[in-house]
Amino acid sequence: MFDTVLVANRGEIAVRVIRTLRSMGVRSVAVFSDADADARHVLEADTAVRIGPAPAAESYLSVERLLEAAARTGARAVHPGYGFLAENAGFARACADAGLVFIGPPAQAISLMGDKIRAKETVRAAGVPVVPGSTGSGLTDAQLVAAAREIGVPVLLKPSAGGGGKGMRLVRDTSALADEIAAARREARASFGDDTLLVERWIDRPRHIEIQVLADAHGNVVHLGERECSLQRRHQKVVEEAPSVLLDERTRAAMGEAAVQAARSCGYRGAGTVEFIVPGGDPSSYYFMEMNTRLQVEHPVTELVTGLDLVEWQLRVAAGEPLSFGQGDVRLTGHAIEARICAEDPARGFLPSGGTVLALREPQGDGVRTDSGLSEGTEVGSLYDPMLSKVIAYGPDRATALRKLRSALAETVTLGVQTNAGFLRRLLAHPAVVAGELDTGLVERVVDDLVPAEVPEEVYEAAAAVRLEALRPAGGGWTDPFSVPSGWRLGGTPRPVGFPLRALQEPVEHTPRGTHTVTGDRVSVTLDGVRHTFHRAADWLGRDGDAWHVRDHDPVAASLTGAAYAGADSLTAPMPGTVTVVKVAVGDEVAAGQSLLVVEAMKMEHVISAPHAGTVAELDVTPGSTVAMDQVLAVVTPHEEAAE
Structure with missing residues (x-):
């Protein structure tokens, strides 16, 4: 076994790998960019090496700097985690050339399965069913259009080299x-x-089911059952579970054998995942989509139902050990479900969010596990993936696991950064999810029902209570009545104390009307006989996984920022990020809805469109500009008829 392993990643997966290395007595080396100098994975590793400035291209994606870090620390092997260079065949080859063991599959397997076109051809030859689609590599735009017309819409455009839903487009017209x-x-x-x-x-209402495989260098390949990954937004998984309620034993065995054959067809070694698309009405008709040649984000659910540590087996296989068990020894016991906590704001259309983690509470124990890269004080920026942590629950059956996960999400507190924890808790209570009636479009169909349209009154009540308490004079003795926030007036009727607050775009003047208690990091308010308790930190309030940033409303400052205050003609940044595309110039005539700019953050693109027909009067950014949330990007003056 290796004595020192470099973890070529960051965030929760780096922390996760370091945990297993420590349990095996293997020294861990973390790497970090300037943005992650005080990150949790850096603090938990045995040693850490700076590899460059914040941009990933100059740090986590720099093969040269990663290899240099390995050499400086005496690492004998490299664990790539997932994302970044985990599925980069060039990195795997570079590790081998440097005398390092790459804890993953051979470079040729990464290269083969990383090209979705070649992967489909390879597994088809091995007898694995594949989704009907285009053939050949390097298709031009015209050839793609022709293939789409031949297949018939709806069709799915997919990057040959990618994964994780990046670049995928569903086209119905x-x-x-x-x-x-x-x-x-x-x-x-x-x-x-x-x-x-x-x-x-495109298969309407499909289910996304993947099979975990494990292969050693001695010819042994086994599968560890399936994971259901059908709950997705924008082709990104948000909830995963094992096993799937859709499969019976016969189908599970058949899909597992197909996954094993796919792994054998590319000479696979280590932990990998074979993904299938399955028509919900006919589970026996499954199609190969792709193979992920790395550890998956959702690997904990497989670990909980099999009792295996997949990171440990990655290391053992990479060190040359044979698997100590066969297919007949694999047993799936109980049920496990995982929810991905991401830095995104459901109230703003799930746009990426950022900020400093002011308060953090992550559940652990009693069938609940949280894999996280967070700590209080962590700065969440727009340069890296938005996933912050994963909450996983295990129980003897699916109903118990669901109940435990909903409870764990309600206990999760992340103040200072907006997350989707509350949304996920409500999703897991949706009748279709509880019944196991899943498909990849379910979340998009029900999303509006799971995102509250308004801020609850008790949130404003709690925010006002905190401000009211802050105004109360300290100390004993005589108190000036004018210094007490009671609304008392000399010779006049007391006037209730009100506070101008803003949680979303529209400001609210809120006057406390209930009773309240403010102590440390908690605030409780009672309205209409119901008591509501919140966690609090600075201007943030949290409850049941939801969080609200309730700021004091300053009309003057508000007039300078935000779409609601900058005017209907102004286009503002919906999220902190980078302008990647500018399609217009000052003086251009534009149509209503025309795409003008593209802002990217956390690997997500957001198109900024003209609010109405008109003329571009101002353009305050260029490609490469870094922008803050609500920053004015451009102004489109409407045509006379549009103004009317």
Whole structure:
């Protein structure tokens, strides 16, 4: 076994890998960019090496700097985690050339399965069913359009080199193909450095089921059952579970054998995942989508139902050990469900969020596990992936696991950064989810029902209570009645104390009307006989996984920022990020809804469109500009008829 392993990643997966290294008595080496100098994974590792400035291209994606860090610390092996260089064949080869063991599959397997076009051809030859779609690599835009027309819409555009939903586009109208192909290529190029696309038939209401495989260097390949990953937003998984309620034993065995054959077809070694698309009405008709040649984000649910530590087996296989068990020894016991906590704001259309973690509470124990890269004081920026942590629950059956996970999400507190924890808790209580009636479009269909349209009154009551308490004079003795926030007036009727507050865009004047208690990091208010208790930190309040940033409303400052205050003609940044595309110039005539700019944050693109027909009067950014949330980007003066 290796004595020292370098973890070429960051965040929760780096912390997760370091935990297993410590349990095995293996020394861990963390790497960090300037943005992560005080990050949790850095503090938990045995040693850490700075590898560059904040941009990933100059740090976590720099093969040269990672290899230099390994050499400086005496590491014998490199664990890539997931994301960044985990599925980069060039990195795997560079590690081997440097005398390091890459804790993952051979470079040729990464290369083969990383090209979705070649991967489909390879597994098809091995007898694995694949999704109907285009053939051949390097298709031009015209060839992609022709293939889509031949298959028939709806179709799915997919980057050949990618994964994680990046660059994927569902197209239901052939007239939109050109624009969607351009957008998919742009995102694929930014995410993977390769804009090669393929097109596949879209299967309506599909289920996404993947099989975990494990292979050693001695010819042994086993599968560890399936994971259901059908709860997704924008092709990104948000909840995963094992096993799937859809599969019976016969289908599970057949899909598992197909996954094993897919792994054998590329000479696989280590932990990997074979992903299938499954028609919900016919589980026996499953199609290979792709193979992820790395550890998956959702690997903890497999660990909980099998009792295996997948990171440990990655290390053992990489060290040359054979698997100590066969297919017949694998048993799935109980049920496990995972929810991904991401830095995103459900109230703003799930746009990426950021900030400093002011208060943090992450549940552990009693069938609950949290894998996290957070600590209080962590600065969440826009440069890296928005996933912050994962909350996983285990129980003897699915109902118990669901109940435990909902409870754990209600206990989760992350103040200072907006997250999706409360949304996920409500999603897990949706009748279709409880019944196991899942498909990849379910979340998008019910999302509006799971995001409250308004801020609850008790939130404003709690925020006002905190401010009221802050105004009370300290100390004993005589008190000036004018210094007491009671609304008392000399010779007049007492006037209730009100506070101008803003949690969303519209300000609210709130006057406390209930009773309250403010102590330390908690505030409790009672309205209409109901007591509500919140966690608090600075201007943040949290409850049941939800969080609200309730600021004092300053009309003058508000007039300078925010779409609601900058005027209907102004286009503002919906999230902190970087302007990647500018399609217009000052003086251009634009149509209503025309795409003008693209802002990117946390690997997500957001298109800024013209609010109405008019003329571009101001343009305050260029490609590469870093922008803050609500910053004015451009102003479009409406045409006379539009103004009318």
